[in-house]
Amino acid sequence: MKGIWTTTTSMMGVLAFCQTLLHTVFPPELRFASLKFFQRHLKWFSSYCYYDITEIDGVNTNELYNAVQLYLSSSASITGTHVSLTRGLNSSAFTFGVSNNDRLVDTYNGTIVEWEHVVTQRQSQTFSWRPLPEEKRGFTLRVKKKNRQVVLDSYLDFVMEKANEIRRKNQDRLLYTNSRGGSSDSRGHPWESVPFKHPSTFDTLAMDPVKKSEIMADLLDFANGESFYRRTGRAWKRGYLLYGPPGTGKSSMIAAMANYLGYDIYDLELTEVNTNSELRKLLMKTSSKSIIVIEDIDCSINFSNRKKSANSGARKYNHDSASPAPPGTNGEDGGSTITLSGLLNFTDGLWSCCGSERIFVFTTNHIEKLDPALLRSGRMDMHINMSYCSFPAFKILLKNYMGYEETDLVLEELEEVIDEAEMTPADISEVLIKNRRDKSKAVQELLEAMKMRAEKTRAKKLLESNRNEIQDKEQEQEKMTLDIPKEGFDQLEESCNKDDEKIR
Template identity: 65%
Template sequence: MKELWTSLASMMGVFAFFQSLLTVAFPPELRLALSRLLRRLRTVLSTHCYFDIVEIDGVSTNELYNAVQLYLSSSAAASSSSGGRLSLSRPLNSSSFTFSLSNADSLVDHSFRGFTAHWDHIVTQRPQNSFSWRPVPDEKRGFTLKIKKKDKPLMLEPYLDHIMDRASDIRRRNQDRLLFTNSKGGSLDPRGHPWESVPFKHPSTFDTLALDPDRKRAIMDDLRDFVEGKSFYQRTGRAWKRGYLLYGPPGTGKSSMIAAMANYLGYDIYDLELTEVSTNSELRKLLMKTTSKSIIVIEDIDCSINLSNRVDHPPPPKRRHLLGGESELRGGDDNARSLTLSGLLNFTDGLWSCCGSERIFVFTTNHVEKIDPALLRCGRMDMHIHMSYCSYPAMKILMKNYLGFEDGDFELDDGLFAELERLIGEVEMTPADVSEVLIKRRRLGKRRAVEEVVEALKGRRKGGAMWEENARREEEEEEQEKRALESPKNGESVEAAEGKIECGGGGEVREEKKGE
C-alpha cells in the first residue's frame, strides 16, 4: 500500500513538472491559440451540433426562449422525455400547477418524428462589475440544443416551428391568461421586465355580454378575421395589429367587452396606465416588452392625461417646431423628455408599433369628443364601437344571466314584457344599473324581479322623482368637471357623440340614437 501511494506521488510530481515546463515554454498568446484550435477540432470531429437560445435577445425578450420553456414544461414533452428534473409551482390566484425545467438541468426529447433532441438549461450569474446601457437581470438564462449533424437539414427548422406552434396551443388552452400593468415610474421586476402580472380570471364572454346580438356577431367576425389574417396583412404590407375604440356613458360594459375579447381570443391583456409613463422612450420600452397575441388597453384615455384637441389648442410656434407639430400631453412642461401626443401616436401606429405582431390596441373613453382626431383615425382605431344604454335585446341577455330566463319565457306573459320593451326604448338606463336591480331582486322570483325593473324604468322617465335626482347629479358632475379642466371645453371635432364616426372599410359598429 505504501508503494502505491509513493508511485502516485511520483506521477503527480512529474505532471506538475511538465505543466510548469509548458507554462514557461509557451507564452499566453500561444496557449490561447492552441485552445481555440483544439475547440475547433473538437467541433469538426464531433457528431453533434449545438445551438444556444438566450432569454434576452438584444433589447427584447426572445420569444423562442419562452416557447421552448413552455414546450419542455408541458405534460406532453415531459411524458415523452427521459431524464431531467422539473420544478413545480403554483402562481398566486392560479387554479393550476405548472412545472418547468430546473436550473442547470438537462432533458432529452424523443417526441418529434423519431429524432432525438438534447436540451440543457443554462443559468449563470452576470458579473457584478459588468456595464450595460439598460437594466438587465442578475441571471443570464438560456437553453442549449444538441442534435446530430446528420439530422440538422431535416430536423432543425421543422422542429423549432413545431415548438412554436405547440407552445402557442398550450398557452391558449392550458395556461392561465395574464393581466399585466406597468410598474410605477418604469421600475423593473427582478427579471428585468417593466410589467407586473396576475392571472386573468374575468368571467365575461360574448355570450354573457349585454349587447345586441347583431353587433356582437360583427365584432366577433372582425376579431376572427384579424386572427386568421396573417397572410393578408403580409401581402398588403400592413402591420399585423388592429385598434378598437370603445366609447359611451359609464356603466355600458366597456371593460366587460375587453374581457370578452381576451377570453374569446385567448390573449393576455396589458393594461397601460399612462399616468405612470414619463417619457416617449419609456413608452416605447413598454411596447417592446409586450408579447404577441395580446391586447394593449388604455382605459379612460380622456381622463388619464391631457389629450386636448390640437385644433382648439395649437402649441406655440417654438413648441410646434420642437415637437413636430404635436402638442404636449403634459401641458406647461418644456422638457423635451416628457411624454407627448406624438409619442402616443407612434406607439399605436408608428414604426415602433410594428416591433411585434398579432397585437390589438383598445382605447376606452366616456367623452370621445375630447380626444384628438389623430388618435381616432383608421389605422389607429380601426373599429369604433358605441357602447350605449341598455336595449331590449341586451335586457333579455341580462335576464337570462341573472334570472335564468329561457327564450320561450319572454313570450308567455300578460303584457309585462311588452311594457318592459316600450319603457326600455324611452328611458336611458345602463346595463350596469339594470344588473344592480336584478342582483338585488333575484331572490324574489323571476316575475317579481322583472316588475322591479319596470318600476325602476318608470322612475327614470322624465318628470319622475328618480329622473330629477339623476338630472341634478349629472348637473353637479358636469359642473365639477368644468372646474377641474384647466382649459376651456373643446368643441366637438368629430360627430362621435351622435354615434356617427365613419371609418373606412366598414370598420364601425355603432348604435343609433333612441327614437331615430
C-alpha cells in the first residue's frame, strides 16, 4: 500500500513538472492559437453543423431569437432535464425555457436538433454609441450536416409560425410607453412595458354594429394580407384615425383592436421625444404585430393645419383667432424639435418600413385642426368617426351593464330623443353604473337626462342659427356699403354741404 502511494505521488510530481515546463516553453498566445487551429480542422471531420442566433442583430432585436425563445418555452415536443420555470405576473400558467448555457433537444419530422442557450458577460467597452446589455445572449442550433437543408428550408419557418401562433393565443398583451428623455433600460430598450389587461372587445364596444363589422373585417384583412402587401409592393402597415368628442370610446376602440388581433400596444408620448432622430429610433425598437398609438395628437405637439394657419394670419379680423403654438415646439428653451416632416416620415417614410404588420392609430378631438398631410391615404387609411351614442350603441350598453332586453316600451321613447340628446357613451355608462342595481330607475333617469339634453341641444342650435343669420345680414350690409362707388360718396357729401349753407 505504501508503494502505491509513493508511485502516485511521484507521478503527480512529474505531471506538475511537465505542466510547468509546458507553460514556460509555450506561451498562452501560442497555446490559444494552436487550440483554435485544431478546433477548426476538427470541424471538417465533424458530422454536425452549428448556427448561431444572437439576441441583437446590429441595432435591432433579432426576431428569430425572440421566436425561438417563445417556441422553446411553449413547445410540448421539447425534452430536457434542466429547464427554467417562469410564471408571469397575475398569470396562473407556468412556462419553461432553456436555462443559461444549457441544452434542449427538439424533434421535427424525424430530424433531431439540439438547442443551446449561450449567455456570456459582455466585455466592458470604453465607448459605445448606444447602451448595450450587460449579458450577450444567443441560441446555438446543432444539427447533423445531412439534415441542414431541412432546418434551413422548413424548420426555422416552422419555429417562426409556431411562435406567431403562441403569441396570438397568449392573453398577456404588453402595453409599452417610451422612456422619459429617450433613456434606455439595462438591455438597451427605450420602451417600458406593463401587462395589458384591458377587457374591451368588439362585443362590448358601444358602436353601430354595421360600422363595427366594417372595422373588424378591415383589421382581419390586414392581419391576413402579407401576400397581398408583398405582391403590390406596399409596406405591411395600416393607419387609423379615431376622431370625435371626448368620451366617445376612442381608447376602448384601441384596446378592442389589440385584443381582437392579439397585438401589443406602443403608446407613444410625443412630449417625451426630443428630436426626429430619437423618434426614428423608437420606431426601430418596436416589434411586428403591434399597434403604435399617438393619442390626442392635436394637443401634444403643434401639428395644426398649415393652410388654416396661413389664412388666419392673412385675414384682418381673424388675426387673433389662431391658437398660439405650444411652448417648446420650435426647440426653444431646450424643448422638443420634432417637426411635421419627421412625423410624416415616421408613419409613411422609408423608416416606417423597418418592420412589418404594424398599425398606426392617431386620436384627436378636433380633426379640423390637423394638417391634411397627416390625414391622407397611406398614412391614415381609415377615418373612424367616434360620434355621440346612437340607439344601436345604446342597446349594447344596456345589455352590457344591465342585461336589459329591448322589449320595454320605454326604449321607444329613448330612441326618439337619443339623437338630439348628443350624449357620449361615457355619459350614459356613468348613469348605468350608478343605478346598476335598479334597471327601471336607470332607464327612467336616462330618459329624463336625454330629454333635458335634447332641449338644451335644440336651444343651442336655435341660438347658433339666429347668430348666423345676424352675421349674414351684417355681411350683406357691409357688402352693400362697399359696393357704392366713390363718386356717389362725393355727390352726397357735396349735397349735404349745400344744405348746410342754406340753413345758415
